[in-house]
Amino acid sequence: MINKQTEPVCQPEVGTGFNGLGVAPKILELLARSNFKTPTPIQHKAIPPAIEGKDLIGIAQTGTGKTLAFGIPMIQRIMQAGSGMGLVVLPTRELAFQINETLQKIGHAFGVKTAVLIGGAPIGHQIQQIRHNPHIIVGTPGRIIDHVQQRTLNLNNVSILVLDEADRMFDMGFAPQIAKILQVLPKNRQTMLFSATMPDGIAKIASTHMKCPVRIEIARSGTTAEKVEHELFVVKREQKNRLLAKILWETKGSVLIFLRLKHNAKKICRDIADLGIKAAEIHSNRSLSQRREALEGFKIGKYRVLVATDIASRGIDVKGIELVINYDLPENAEDYVHRIGRTGRAGMSGKAISFVLPDQGSKVREIERLVQIYLPISQLPELPPEAPRKPYVPEPTRTPQFRRGNNFRGGGNRGYNRRRN
Numbered sequence: 001m002i003n004k005q006t007e008p009v010c011q012p013e014v015g016t017g018f019n020g021l022g023v024a025p026k027i028l029e030l031l032a033r034s035n036f037k038t039p040t041p042i043q044h045k046a047i048p049p050a051i052e053g054k055d056l057i058g059i060a061q062t063g064t065g066k067t068l069a070f071g072i073p074m075i076q077r078i079m080q081a082g083s084g085m086g087l088v089v090l091p092t093r094e095l096a097f098q099i100n101e102t103l104q105k106i107g108h109a110f111g112v113k114t115a116v117l118i119g120g121a122p123i124g125h126q127i128q129q130i131r132h133n134p135h136i137i138v139g140t141p142g143r144i145i146d147h148v149q150q151r152t153l154n155l156n157n158v159s160i161l162v163l164d165e166a167d168r169m170f171d172m173g174f175a176p177q178i179a180k181i182l183q184v185l186p187k188n189r190q191t192m193l194f195s196a197t198m199p200d201g202i203a204k205i206a207s208t209h210m211k212c213p214v215r216i217e218i219a220r221s222g223t224t225a226e227k228v229e230h231e232l233f234v235v236k237r238e239q240k241n242r243l244l245a246k247i248l249w250e251t252k253g254s255v256l257i258f259l260r261l262k263h264n265a266k267k268i269c270r271d272i273a274d275l276g277i278k279a280a281e282i283h284s285n286r287s288l289s290q291r292r293e294a295l296e297g298f299k300i301g302k303y304r305v306l307v308a309t310d311i312a313s314r315g316i317d318v319k320g321i322e323l324v325i326n327y328d329l330p331e332n333a334e335d336y337v338h339r340i341g342r343t344g345r346a347g348m349s350g351k352a353i354s355f356v357l358p359d360q361g362s363k364v365r366e367i368e369r370l371v372q373i374y375l376p377i378s379q380l381p382e383l384p385p386e387a388p389r390k391p392y393v394p395e396p397t398r399t400p401q402f403r404r405g406n407n408f409r410g411g412g413n414r415g416y417n418r419r420r421n
Contacts, residue, residue, distance in 0.1 A: 045216045071107075084160065087155065091168045148181075171334065191209060232364065235356070240355050241271055245275055254298065333366045336367045340352045
C-alpha cells in the first residue's frame, strides 16, 4: 500500500522557510547561514515524513533539490539516534561527488563523516575512509558490492537507505547489484527512493522492500522544467556538424551536448576546438580524474562546451547552463527528461535543441507522449560551408513560417509523418 501525496511543480511554498517541517534548530541555523531559505516543493513535502522515519518515494524532475530532501532528514536522524549509518546508492561517479558535497555542507558542522565509494577510484583510499567509521556512505552499486564481497564494508548497521535516481540505475543495468545490496541490508530500516520517472522496476522495489511508503509526486512522471524552451531541427546526418557550428557561434553561454555513442565524443570535441571554442568530453572511457577535470572546468568556465553521453545526464549540477543540445536523440524517452533537466534548473530559464534524423519521427512522438508537450520543429537555417574554421555570417534571409501538421520538408525528409494520436 502506498500513501500518495501529489503537488503541482509550480505550486508556491507556504510558511516561513524550513520552519515547521520538523527540522532541528541547529540545522535550521546552518541552513539560514548557507542561504538555504525557502524549501523547494519536494523538500517541503518530503522532509516531514522522512524525519518521522517513514519510507518514502519521491517523484520529481531533476534540479528540484532532491538531495536536501533526503539529506536533511538523514543527518538529523543519525545525529539524534547517535548510532546507525546512512547509505546513498546512485548511478554515476559525478552524481556521487555532487551529493557528497551537498551532504558535507550540512553535516560537516556537526561532525558527520562521509565516504564516497565509486568505481575508477583507488580502493585502498576508500578502505581507509571506511575504517574511519563514516556516518554516511555514498556510492555506486558495483563498487559497494565490491567492498561487501571483499569484506571491507559491513552494511549491518545501515538504518537509512536512499536509492537516488533509481530509474537511471535500472536503465544502466544495475538492477542485479541493487538486489544484492537489498539482500544484505537490515530489514528494520528506513528506505527512501527518489526518481524523476516511475518505471515498473521501481514499483516492484516499493512493494517488496518498503513498508507502506508515502509517495510524493511533485510533478507528473516525465515532466520537464516549465521554463525550458524546446526546439527540433530535422537534419541529415552529414548536416549535423554544420548546424552545431552555427548554433555554437550564436550562443554565448555554456552549452551541454549529448551524444549517444562515447566513441564520437573525441571527434566532436576536436571539431568544436576547430571553431575556436574550448570544449571537454565526459563519458565512461575517460578516467575518473579526466571526468572530474572536465566537469570542474565546465563549472568555472574553462570550457564553454561539455560533450557528454547519458552517463552525465544525472551527474551534472551546474548552474546557468544556457543550452542543452541533443546531437543524437536518446535511446529512451526518459533520458530526454534527464538530459533537459540540466538546463532550466531551480526555476531558471533554459533551452533545449534536438537534432532529429528524417526517419526518427517515432522517437519524437514517444518523447512527446512522455512529456505531454508538443516539440516544435524549426525551419533548418542556412548552414555554413563544410569544415568551418571561423565564424560564418550568412546573408540575411527571411525564415519561412513552419505550419504545424505538415510533413517535414526538404531533401531526405520524406516519410516523416507528424500525425497526432
